[in-house]
Amino acid sequence: MSSQQDDLKETDTEARFEFKKEEKSAFKSEKGLTEETVRVISEDKDEPEWMLERRLRALEQFQEMPMPTDWPGQPDLSEIDIDEIVPYIRPDIDVRGGAESWEDLPEEIQDTFDKLGIPEAEKNALSGVGAQYESEIVYQNMQERWEEKGVIFCDMDKAVRDHEEIVREHFMTKCVPPSDNKFAALHGAIWSGGSFVYVPENTTVEMPIQAYFRMNSEGMGQFEHTLIIAEEGSEVHYIEGCSAPKYSAFNLHSGGVEVFVGEDAHVQYSTVQNWSKNTYNLNTKRAIAEKGGRMEWISGSMGSKATMLYPSTILKGRGASDNHITIAFAGEGQDIDTGAKVYHNAPETKSTVESKSIAKDGGRTNYRGLVHIADGAENSSTAVECDALMFDNESTSDTMPYMEINESKVDVAHEATVGKIGDEDIFYLQSRGLDDDDAKQMIVSGFIEPITEELPIEYAVELNRLVELEMEGSLG
Amino acid sequence: MSTQAIESLSEDTVRRIADERDEPEWLLKTRLDALAALETAELPDVIQTPGRRWTDLEALDFEALVDPLNQADETERTAGDDEVVVLPFTEALAEYGDVIEANFGSVLDPEHNYLTALSVALFTTGTFVYVPEGVDVEDVTVRAEMNSRSLFSQTLVVAEESSSVTILESIETGDSEVADDRYFSNLVEVVAGENANVQFGSLQNLDTDSYTYSLKRAVTDTYATVDWIESNFGSKLTRSDIETELDGDGSESQIVGTFFGTDDQHFDINARVWHQAEQTTADLVTRGVLDDVARSVYEGVQDVGEDAWNTSSYQRENTLMLSDDAEADASPKLIIHNHDTEASHSATVGQVDAEDLFYLESRSIDSRTARNMLVEGFFVPVLEEIAVDEFRDDVEDLVVERLQ
Numbered sequence: 001m002s003s004q005q006d007d008l009k010e011t012d013t014e015a016r017f018e019f020k021k022e023e024k025s026a027f028k029s030e031k032g033l034t035e036e037t038v039r040v041i042s043e044d045k046d047e048p049e050w051m052l053e054r055r056l057r058a059l060e061q062f063q064e065m066p067m068p069t070d071w072p073g074q075p076d077l078s079e080i081d082i083d084e085i086v087p088y089i090r091p092d093i094d095v096r097g098g099a100e101s102w103e104d105l106p107e108e109i110q111d112t113f114d115k116l117g118i119p120e121a122e123k124n125a126l127s128g129v130g131a132q133y134e135s136e137i138v139y140q141n142m143q144e145r146w147e148e149k150g151v152i153f154c155d156m157d158k159a160v161r162d163h164e165e166i167v168r169e170h171f172m173t174k175c176v177p178p179s180d181n182k183f184a185a186l187h188g189a190i191w192s193g194g195s196f197v198y199v200p201e202n203t204t205v206e207m208p209i210q211a212y213f214r215m216n217s218e219g220m221g222q223f224e225h226t227l228i229i230a231e232e233g234s235e236v237h238y239i240e241g242c243s244a245p246k247y248s249a250f251n252l253h254s255g256g257v258e259v260f261v262g263e264d265a266h267v268q269y270s271t272v273q274n275w276s277k278n279t280y281n282l283n284t285k286r287a288i289a290e291k292g293g294r295m296e297w298i299s300g301s302m303g304s305k306a307t308m309l310y311p312s313t314i315l316k317g318r319g320a321s322d323n324h325i326t327i328a329f330a331g332e333g334q335d336i337d338t339g340a341k342v343y344h345n346a347p348e349t350k351s352t353v354e355s356k357s358i359a360k361d362g363g364r365t366n367y368r369g370l371v372h373i374a375d376g377a378e379n380s381s382t383a384v385e386c387d388a389l390m391f392d393n394e395s396t397s398d399t400m401p402y403m404e405i406n407e408s409k410v411d412v413a414h415e416a417t418v419g420k421i422g423d424e425d426i427f428y429l430q431s432r433g434l435d436d437d438d439a440k441q442m443i444v445s446g447f448i449e450p451i452t453e454e455l456p457i458e459y460a461v462e463l464n465r466l467v468e469l470e471m472e473g474s475l476g
Numbered sequence: 477m478s479t480q481a482i483e484s485l486s487e488d489t490v491r492r493i494a495d496e497r498d499e500p501e502w503l504l505k506t507r508l509d510a511l512a513a514l515e516t517a518e519l520p521d522v523i524q525t526p527g528r529r530w531t532d533l534e535a536l537d538f539e540a541l542v543d544p545l546n547q548a549d550e551t552e553r554t555a556g557d558d559e560v561v562v563l564p565f566t567e568a569l570a571e572y573g574d575v576i577e578a579n580f581g582s583v584l585d586p587e588h589n590y591l592t593a594l595s596v597a598l599f600t601t602g603t604f605v606y607v608p609e610g611v612d613v614e615d616v617t618v619r620a621e622m623n624s625r626s627l628f629s630q631t632l633v634v635a636e637e638s639s640s641v642t643i644l645e646s647i648e649t650g651d652s653e654v655a656d657d658r659y660f661s662n663l664v665e666v667v668a669g670e671n672a673n674v675q676f677g678s679l680q681n682l683d684t685d686s687y688t689y690s691l692k693r694a695v696t697d698t699y700a701t702v703d704w705i706e707s708n709f710g711s712k713l714t715r716s717d718i719e720t721e722l723d724g725d726g727s728e729s730q731i732v733g734t735f736f737g738t739d740d741q742h743f744d745i746n747a748r749v750w751h752q753a754e755q756t757t758a759d760l761v762t763r764g765v766l767d768d769v770a771r772s773v774y775e776g777v778q779d780v781g782e783d784a785w786n787t788s789s790y791q792r793e794n795t796l797m798l799s800d801d802a803e804a805d806a807s808p809k810l811i812i813h814n815h816d817t818e819a820s821h822s823a824t825v826g827q828v829d830a831e832d833l834f835y836l837e838s839r840s841i842d843s844r845t846a847r848n849m850l851v852e853g854f855f856v857p858v859l860e861e862i863a864v865d866e867f868r869d870d871v872e873d874l875v876v877e878r879l880q
Contacts, residue, residue: 388812390814390817391815393813396812397812399821400807402525403804403806403823405795405806408799409827414808415820415821417820418817418819419817420817
């Protein structure tokens with residue numbers, strides 16, 4: 001494991017994310033969004049009729065809903081013109097639904113994921129890996145021992161065909177219906193790719209499962225769907241990584257994530273998002289936790305031009321619990337509007353939210369969160385803690401929590417602080433022989449440490465590298 | 477526009493109000509402009525979350541609530557000192573017309589929203605407080621009784637350089653023949669000059685047939701201090717906004733709030749501060765108790781502007797729930813544009829601590845009394861922030877009364 005860490009440290013992170021490959025596709029839809037586009041996508045995927053119907057219904061809902069513009073202080077979405085987006089690009093590969101060997105992939109795709117360090121990580125620390133290039137999963141593999149236990153990890157498109165019943169029941173029905181918001185509806189109409197994870201009762205998948213999403217083409221939209229079902233007493237950790245090279249035109253990422261946490265099950269969902277700074281990242285992620293179930297969301301939002309992401313958990317069963325850990329880093333031209341949503345709908349439910357944000361060089365971060373405690377959810381507790389760090393006067397740091405408490409036998413606490421890097425701290429470190437840049441970097445690493453220590457080591461290293469990279473850009 | 481037009485309102489109504497009071501031309505024009513603004517003005521912003529609107533102001537039936545020509549109040553004003561001017565707004569116009577004209581609307585734009593415009597167009601009562609340079613007075617009181625279906629009040633406080641004043645106002649329901657719903661609107665503007673110090677305490681205890689809208693706003697000059705105490709006990713529905721714009725370097729503001737809701741009372745309490753100069757300080761402290769099916773909505777905003785170097789800004793909100801059917805919503809917001817800032821906020825909702833209760837009961841105090849003692853204790857941190865004894869006693873008495 002340590003050799004991999006060194007390897008990650010030595011690689012030039014910027015070069016690893018910023019490279020572009022020539023656009024090459026087997027099938028590329030027209031720009032824009034019409035019923036025809038939706039039919040073409042569905043047909044190209046050879047989908048059952050019910051899925052096409054769901055897509056068309058979502059399209060209708062998308063067309064009816066207005067763009068969200070009235071959230072206080074929300075990122076500017078006016079640049080997003082759905083008609084300019086290429087919603088569907090099927091990469092040029094022989095095997096649909098994910099090759100099982102990296103060697104079966106065309107060289108440039110193989111090279112892309114090599115540079116991103118995915119096959120290396122697979123060997124060392126993961127139970128399974130999925131890799132999506134443009135609109136479809138190109139590689140999917142899981143260790144045999146998990147397959148033997150009945151764990152399913154496959155491409156979402158494939159799951160629609162191979163696990164039709166269970167997908168039909170859970171896909172954008174009770175967790176994230178397309179009517180939830182405009183971009184959930186858009187997602188429902190033109191979703192493509194993503195992962196399906198099924199963990200049977202009392203099964204613990206010891207090492208994380210990872211999916212990596214890469215957008216390569218200019219002006220495309222990626223709309224992968226992830227559905228995780230963890231049955232009673234099971235445990236799984238799912239990791240998602242995202243990146244794209246930067247283009248002048250905007251890209252749109254609007255993923256959908258649905259997680260079903262069974263009784264006493266435990267699901268951890270970790271994301272390190274490093275989309276290029278022309279990407280709009282507008283996702284809907286939601287989990288429903290049954291009795292005694294535990295959901296953990298760990299999110300690092302480093303990239304994108306604008307992010308609106310509020311992973312939510314519905315604590316449906318008695319004693320269910322939720323833990324959110326969020327880091328947002330906004331540099332020049334970035335608007336990272338992110339937070340957490342938790343609904344306490346049963347007694348003895350518990351949630352904690354820890355958010356850390358850093359704004360510099362004119363970037364904006366906002367913690368926007370909602371905690372709702374329903375009448376009857378007695379003996380529930382929630383604690384929300386937000387800390388923000390600001391580097392300069394051009395940046396903005398907002399905190400907008402909302403609390404709705406309908407029950408008296410509860411313990412509700414929210415706390416937030418905003419501050420700058422302490423001159424005294426920098427002075428102290430400088431007196432120990434560190435230069436100004438290193439001192440600031442060290443303070444930032446310390447600031448986010450409570451969060452990085454929750455991540456698997458590879459991700460902690462990765463996140464730290466990304467933070468360092470962001471810091472280098474400005475000081476110098 | 478989302479608000480319904482009030483058919484009984486016309487230019488004539490406004491002219492009659494102004495004529496009866498012999499008002500100067502500029503004020504009539506301000507009133508008529510406000511009336512015209514009703515066409516396009518929006519109701520105050522209300523917090524919305526997915527599927528929920530925290531306060532429903534649109535449900536208010538202004539057609540039925542507003543009765544502009546029959547406003548009646550009984551207001552006692554004491555100055556406590558000859559050096560300060562404390563007059564009913566209308567009377568003050570004759571002698572202090574120039575000061576009023578120069579300051580009216582400078583802090584609070586009459587056309588800020590539908591309810592402020594309505595209030596400026598129709599007000600018939602209110603107080604003008606003028607504290608000349610260097611004057612220091614402590615005992616300005618304004619005790620008002622509302623005796624009509626609707627009452628619109630407009631208060632202007634002008635505190636000149638290095639002056640200091642403490643003002644306590646209270647509003648209650650008087651004897652009135654109006655049996656059903658009533659509407660009270662209270663706008664307060666405070667102009668705090670250089671190094672001036674203004675304390676403004678307000679106690680609202682109208683009966684529960686009343687709807688209250690109150691917006692109090694101050695602008696501070698260099699080194700000025702404006703401290704607000706806003707206590708809400710009465711009304712069926714209260715929308716209260718306390719706002720300070722810290723415009724002068726080194727100026728400060730404290731906003732202390734208390735509320736106590738029983739039955740189906742609804743409080744929408746807002747405290748907002750804008751830091752727009754260097755070395756400014758703000759401290760927002762609100763505590764409230766909810767019983768029965770009462771509901772509270774709280775928004776606190778600390779907005780630190782780009783030029784607000786070396787800002788300190790703090791906010792705390794705590795709600796105590798005595799009943800399972802009550803609801804407490806809160807949204808403390810930080811909006812920070814200057815990194816040279818120390819800012820924090822916190823909000824909590826909870827119940828009476830079971831261990832504390834057990835302790836008191838083990839001392840042979842019955843559970844009702846024990847609970848009441850703990851509720852009184854809950855308000856202590858806020859009461860301690862109230863520097864005026866008389867006001868503190870009033871608030872304490874009302875808390876005790878509510879607990880009976």
